[in-house]
Amino acid sequence: MGAYGVGMALALVGTGLLLVRARGWVERWSTVRALTGRRTGGALTAVRALPLLTAGLVVAIGAGLTVRAVAGL
Structure with missing residues (x-):
């Protein structure tokens, strides 16, 4: 159970x-395109x-899991 939790935490982190890095790449790409007059x-x-x-x-997934857990009691 602990290994599953650690694996899930590592996957989420x-x-x-990855999303933070992708955001930076897209922002730089969009800025260059905007400065050159091209559409983004x-x-x-x-x-x-x-x-x-x-x-x-x-939040939606957490709420869904909570509802399932409460309904299963």
Whole structure:
């Protein structure tokens, strides 16, 4: 059980770090494209929305798990 928890924690931290790095890459790419006059295709807007979307997803999954746990009592 402990190994499962540690593995899950490492997977979540790794995914979070990957998203943080991806955000930086997309922001730099969008800034360069904006300075050169090219369209960004909404990439910067999508990247800025990622923290809110992922937080919402975590809350929704947590609420769903809580409801399942309470219903199973």
